[in-house]
Amino acid sequence: MVFAAGNAEMAKIHSEISEKIRIIRRLDFSKDYRIEATYAEHQQILKALLAQDAAFCLSILDAHIRHSRNEVKKITLEMLSSSPA
Numbered sequence: 704m705v706f707a708a709g710n711a712e713m714a715k716i717h718s719e720i721s722e723k724i725r726i727i728r729r730l731d732f733s734k735d736y737r738i739e740a741t742y743a744e745h746q747q748i749l750k751a752l753l754a755q756d757a758a759f760c761l762s763i764l765d766a767h768i769r770h771s772r773n774e775v776k777k778i779t780l781e782m783l784s785s786s787p788a
Contacts, residue, residue: 704749730775737774744770 705717721728731737744767751760 704745704752727771727775730778731771733778734774737771737778740774741767741771 706714708714731741744763747763748760748767751763
């Protein structure tokens with residue numbers, strides 16, 4: 704989505720941030736339900752972008768980031784609790 708916006712500087716920053724949070728993204732995509740949810744959330748973000756509804760887009764994007772962060776925390780805790788002591 705960032706690259707499609709056509710802002711080279713924003714795309715560069717996004718790429719740098721993505722590299723820093725790569726492990727989080729991998730954890731978030733370790734569960735099928737998270738992959739489906741992420742695609743659905745991205746679809747909502749794209750619809751808001753296409754509608755040029757900046758406020759709604761920011762709201763959805765913020766919710767997406769918070770939801771992803773919370774799910775990764777939950778996945779991490781599940782992994783830690785299921786690992787042998």
